[in-house]
Amino acid sequence: MDRENEKVNMMMGAGGRAMQDLLKKLTVNFSRRGVADIGLKELDDSAVIGQWALTIDGHTVTPYIFPGGDIGRLSVAGTVNDLAAIGSEGIAIALGIIIEEGFPVEDLIKISKSVGEAAEEAGVEVVTGDTKVVERREGGIYLTTAGIGRMHPYLMENWEIAGRRGGTPWLLDSKVRPGDAIIISGTIGDHGIAVLSKREGYGFETEIVSDVMPVNHILKSALRAGGVVSAKDPTRGGVSNALNEWAEKSGFGIKIYEERLPMNEGVKAACEMLGIEPLEIGNEGKLILAVVREKAEEVLESIKKVKGGERAEIIGEVTQDFKGVVMETLSGGLRIVDPPLGDPVPRIC
């Protein structure tokens, strides 16, 4: 396409390859000053400066109130979870609100209550904020949350148990190695399907509710067990994108087993009906961990005891037999899990 006339499209915001391509064109313009220990080069879950992690995320989910949550809870969880996925404990959140004229004040108050409750649940404090109002369109709302976290108190001990892998205790994507077990903290696809079920043009009956929740307590429990090498929160682009980032940044392969993937029946049914790949659907209350083999069972058991982690499973392992991500299907065949080009469900976060 003629570059001069190229326009932004929905795929470019969907967490897949199209977005990565766009980001490269933008970030090349930002010079590095040596401030960040982990920054734009790594494109990890959060940036790191000394003992501190920093992250930011825009939230544009529609509808802004959905089964199991709303954009307020989603924003706090999203930020706390990004901070967790690098190995930090979120402590403070900055909240930027952009609202369209005509938005019901009552809904705004509801959303702020959700923000407060989710912050309380995660143990973080909303310390500052900003509000802008733009002209009336559909009366929508966007929340952008930035968060800072401190290196998790258990991270150094955990790192010792993980054999001081990678030269840093932070849970970098690049640290996975052959033999590591891959653990997911619960069922996949709930958030995307819950949002989609209320979307105009898709609307269908389901009892599925979003999984949106802060996963910091799950991380804490896993780190205490020890041996966690890397963590991801499989939001945009889903489990597929998260696993492919690990494979790409480490240079190793990841094999998962379809039969071990925890999934609610309603999600399975909806995915079949709509022709959506459940591995590509965004989740908002899950953590995927790479754990040294000898600690995998212990980490799994510790997660299962935490609220929201009851259905955790070991879903696969890292291997040097191939590159990329491969799934052994229910029928015993092997299928390549490509990174998604974009999200099958736009604006679920």
Added chain:
Amino acid sequence: MDRENEKVNMMMGAGGRAMQDLLKKLTVNFSRRGVADIGLKELDDSAVIGQWALTIDGHTVTPYIFPGGDIGRLSVAGTVNDLAAIGSEGIAIALGIIIEEGFPVEDLIKISKSVGEAAEEAGVEVVTGDTKVVERREGGIYLTTAGIGRMHPYLMENWEIAGRRGGTPWLLDSKVRPGDAIIISGTIGDHGIAVLSKREGYGFETEIVSDVMPVNHILKSALRAGGVVSAKDPTRGGVSNALNEWAEKSGFGIKIYEERLPMNEGVKAACEMLGIEPLEIGNEGKLILAVVREKAEEVLESIKKVKGGERAEIIGEVTQDFKGVVMETLSGGLRIVDPPLGDPVPRIC
């Protein structure tokens, strides 16, 4: 108005009273965990946690490219300036982009270049970011920037010179006291008038360009001279809002002199033509300082030597003779400067 049917309106995002009222309804839902030393209670320029400052701002300016700058430069300057106004030196920025489908990729690249250049100018690093794409409307863009800063190296010395005012070296709004001089770093109203001149329905000829720039170098120079008690960046709601915040939070009065207000002729002419109060127009490259009387001239001279500070002036003083803000007009009369209800020019930042 019936609360159940109350809708968000443009005034609620305009930095004046209507916005303050809305914010109170929202922030009451966020509990305090003792994380922030300066937080939502103070509603100052940035939050403070230990030696660190944290701030966030959404930017929705339209048009997104305007005389003298664009939304990229504006976002970085806005965040660096909020960090400066509390007394910190910005070190890292997190950039959240929300773009509408159909936005020209070329403009997005231009904006990212402006982000990079402004960051370089201010000495900060963009360490992390996020991009979301929403459905096509007018092909617009919103940037939300969060920033973290470290306590300015000169802040403790400056505080000694300011007589350890207020029990903290941070430049809190509440610290101004009778006798303090009020200094502005340059001309007022340029940003708002420059943006407005390109706005559909307003379009007029002017040579005025936006003042958008990071003011951290001006702050540094002032702190080095010593005796700075408080600082504000007069963005939404303009100088009027900034002075009224000082008056309200300190409980003292502020008197300014119209004849001392630096203003470009083009801004004067445009304000007369449009019937806009220049004190209420947002600026994006100015700093207002409250300085102990005996250091005022020295601080003024130090600012005048910094690029962008050449037209700095002492525009008034803090007094115990009255509460609120009063201006002595050119004709020698006194006029109350009320806090603006909203911004006279919507979406200039």
